[in-house]
Amino acid sequence: MTRRLRKNLMSVALLAVFGGVLWLCQDFGPRARMIPQPLAVFGIVLTLIQMAWHSMGGEEPPTMEMISVDAGAIPEGGEGRPREERTEEQLGRWGEAGAFAIVALLVAMVFTAGIFPAVFLFTAGYLILSRHCTPLRGLAWSVAMTLAIYLLFVLGLEMQVYHGLLGQWLG
Amino acid sequence: MIDAISAGLLALLTPQAMLFMVIGVVYGLVIGILPGLGGVVAMALLLPFTYGFDPVATLALLLGAHIATIWGDSVTSILFSVPGSAKGLALCFDGYPMTKQGKAKRALSASATGALMGGIIGAIFLALCIPLIRPVILALGPSEYLMMALWGLTVIATFSDGSLMKGLIASVLGVLTAFIGMDVVTATPRFTFGSEFLMDGISFPVAMIGLFAVSEMMKMSIRGTPIIDRSLVKEDSTVWQGICDAFRHWWLVIRSSLLGLWIGVLPGVGASVAGLAAYAQAAQTSKTPERFGKGAVEGVIAPDATMGANEGGGLMPTLAFGIPGGESMAILLVAFIGLGIVPGPEMLTKNLDIVFSMVWIIVFANIVVTVIGLGITPWLARLPSLQANLMVPIVLSVCFVGAYATRGRIEDVLVAAVFGVIGYVMDKNRYSRANFVIGMVLAVMIERNLHISLNLYGNDFLLDRPIALAMLAFVVFTAAMPFWRARRKRLTAAGGRA
Numbered sequence: 001m002t003r004r005l006r007k008n009l010m011s012v013a014l015l016a017v018f019g020g021v022l023w024l025c026q027d028f029g030p031r032a033r034m035i036p037q038p039l040a041v042f043g044i045v046l047t048l049i050q051m052a053w054h055s056m057g058g059e060e061p062p063t064m065e066m067i068s069v070d071a072g073a074i075p076e077g078g079e080g081r082p083r084e085e086r087t088e089e090q091l092g093r094w095g096e097a098g099a100f101a102i103v104a105l106l107v108a109m110v111f112t113a114g115i116f117p118a119v120f121l122f123t124a125g126y127l128i129l130s131r132h133c134t135p136l137r138g139l140a141w142s143v144a145m146t147l148a149i150y151l152l153f154v155l156g157l158e159m160q161v162y163h164g165l166l167g168q169w170l171g
Numbered sequence: 172m173i174d175a176i177s178a179g180l181l182a183l184l185t186p187q188a189m190l191f192m193v194i195g196v197v198y199g200l201v202i203g204i205l206p207g208l209g210g211v212v213a214m215a216l217l218l219p220f221t222y223g224f225d226p227v228a229t230l231a232l233l234l235g236a237h238i239a240t241i242w243g244d245s246v247t248s249i250l251f252s253v254p255g256s257a258k259g260l261a262l263c264f265d266g267y268p269m270t271k272q273g274k275a276k277r278a279l280s281a282s283a284t285g286a287l288m289g290g291i292i293g294a295i296f297l298a299l300c301i302p303l304i305r306p307v308i309l310a311l312g313p314s315e316y317l318m319m320a321l322w323g324l325t326v327i328a329t330f331s332d333g334s335l336m337k338g339l340i341a342s343v344l345g346v347l348t349a350f351i352g353m354d355v356v357t358a359t360p361r362f363t364f365g366s367e368f369l370m371d372g373i374s375f376p377v378a379m380i381g382l383f384a385v386s387e388m389m390k391m392s393i394r395g396t397p398i399i400d401r402s403l404v405k406e407d408s409t410v411w412q413g414i415c416d417a418f419r420h421w422w423l424v425i426r427s428s429l430l431g432l433w434i435g436v437l438p439g440v441g442a443s444v445a446g447l448a449a450y451a452q453a454a455q456t457s458k459t460p461e462r463f464g465k466g467a468v469e470g471v472i473a474p475d476a477t478m479g480a481n482e483g484g485g486l487m488p489t490l491a492f493g494i495p496g497g498e499s500m501a502i503l504l505v506a507f508i509g510l511g512i513v514p515g516p517e518m519l520t521k522n523l524d525i526v527f528s529m530v531w532i533i534v535f536a537n538i539v540v541t542v543i544g545l546g547i548t549p550w551l552a553r554l555p556s557l558q559a560n561l562m563v564p565i566v567l568s569v570c571f572v573g574a575y576a577t578r579g580r581i582e583d584v585l586v587a588a589v590f591g592v593i594g595y596v597m598d599k600n601r602y603s604r605a606n607f608v609i610g611m612v613l614a615v616m617i618e619r620n621l622h623i624s625l626n627l628y629g630n631d632f633l634l635d636r637p638i639a640l641a642m643l644a645f646v647v648f649t650a651a652m653p654f655w656r657a658r659r660k661r662l663t664a665a666g667g668r669a
Binding site for chain 2: 006007010014017018021024028029031032034035036039040042043046047049050053095096098099100102103104106107110111115119122123126127130131132145149152153157158159160162
């Protein structure tokens with residue numbers, strides 16, 4: 001996917017979100033939509049300006065020459081290659097799809113097996129499959145970590161344990 | 172007053188009170204480092220243990236825990252760019268870049284020392300201001316708070332990651348996200364799609380866990396390398412450098428502390444706004460603002476000093492009027508009632524010794540936090556160099572358990588994951604996640620105060636409130652200043668070329 005296509009897709013997604021907000025606001029009373037409605041319009045205007053700027057070939061809309069803050073950026077004095085290129089270069093074995101799959105897998109495991117079995121299976125699986133350590137050490141690490149989280153959250157913070165759909169099914 | 176100051180100190184210097192304070196501090200540090208669990212959770216969990224003990228010892232436990240969570244939040248923000256709660260957000264901006272440059276020890280120690288200095292300055296000014304602050308608080312109403320929140324939104328421009336347009340879009344998205352759920356003013360369910368879960372709105376800590384922690388772990392799993400590769404970046408800073416930094420920037424510390432004290436005094440504004448405002452003022456008043464966001468130590472010192480002082484300020488309306496300065500102060504209010512302490516003007520006359528005990532607790536708790544913090548900094552600084560294959564499963568697991576623990580709703584795990592993906596996409600396309608969060612923080616404050624102002628003073632409420640009008644002028648001025656500065660810079664550059 002080219003950079004321009006990705007930017008346009010992002011803008012279209014944003015327009016859909018703001019348009020959806022505008023549409024949903026019609027059902028609210030005047031007080032309830034007093035702020036969301038004009039904000040959605042403002043969002044649409046900003047996105048359209050952004051799209052127009054990109055279509056005219058601009059890299060980024062004009063910056064304010066103020067402070068460039070990026071909580072996740074690699075700080076190299078603002079120099080160096082754009083982050084997109086760096087990320088592409090640094091793709092690991094699984095890549096982006098793998099990262100999404102990891103998150104989806106953990107969520108699915110939490111919902112089906114419950115919190116602590118999911119934590120144990122996920123950490124053990126990750127450590128062993130990524131070959132970070134031997135299966136035995138991976139299992140030992142996972143047991144230790146699951147136990148630590150259990151002690152901290154359940155015994156220390158009195159969190160109610162979620163047993164998952166399987167737990168409910170098994171009674 | 173001198174009697175009250177010494178009586179307050181003597182009440183704290185008992186073995187029980189000191190022990191409770193140290194327990195509170197250690198407990199608070201652990202809670203602060205966990206994602207999603209901040210000072211509010213720490214204090215709420217301690218409430219059952221507050222009955223039957225000496226009031227000062229109980230307050231030492233609660234306030235000690237609360238103060239320690241602030242630095243605990245800062246640790247994860249600096250080391251992993253994962254704020255434990257909204258308070259720690261401003262620390263990500265320069266703390267994390269410092270970590271990536273091999274200056275984690277310096278950032279952590281500057282943060283701890285800044286918080287200590289802020290806490291002490293805040294406590295001193297609190298003690299001095301006790302007789303003066305009452306008329307000031309009473310002069311401010313919802314219209315003035317609305318202007319303050321608007322000022323916060325205009326300051327957002329400062330945080331724009333390169334593109335102002337994208338920064339504003341991210342803020343708008345954040346504000347709209349905060350409106351998901353039941354509108355408390357009109358009792359209208361907004362953007363809930365009939366879901367009972369969404370009626371409660373999006374939990375702020377859960378959104379933060381997703382936007383920062385989950386998305387960072389996604390990035391790390393893609394890269395497959397640790398946050399810091401020690402073969403490329405050596406940790407070449409020392410704890411002492413950070414301590415010296417905080418003292419060298421003493422004027423910034425004083426300014427930030429006074430800002431924190433002031434924001435703390437205002438009921439309902441909160442430390443999250445204080446940290447961001449401190450960062451903005453540090454950047455705006457710096458002679459070299461271009462260093463901010465790239466590892467400027469002032470960007471670490473200012474928010475921590477502000478948050479340190481903020482706690483002292485937050486005590487003021489809680490004690491004097493029974494109006495909590497923030498969520499954690501609301502929990503403290505519950506503890507007061509349990510202890511038989513009735514907040515109100517009498518606190519500043521009859522029970523002044525208890526007030527000064529709390530001032531002393533703030534001072535001593537800050538000292539204990541800093542001593543422990545500086546002691547463990549060398550070990551903490553090693554964490555970012557842990558292997559990605561070890562970090563990703565551990566942090567992701569803790570994040571999802573933390574998201575669930577926030578409200579005990581399993582749906583929050585899904586929300587954290589969704590916000591993780593949103594955070595990843597935003598970061599990849601350079602839409603500032605920080606702006607999104609700031610929008611979320613300020614949205615509720617803006618809407619609530621706008622509605623109250625309209626109800627109280629009508630559509631022309633600004634004309635009825637001269638202070639609010641003056642504040643609006645200030646908002647316009649601060650919003651226009653960056654544009655004016657940019658224009659002047661361009662003209663100077665053009666003149667130089669000519």
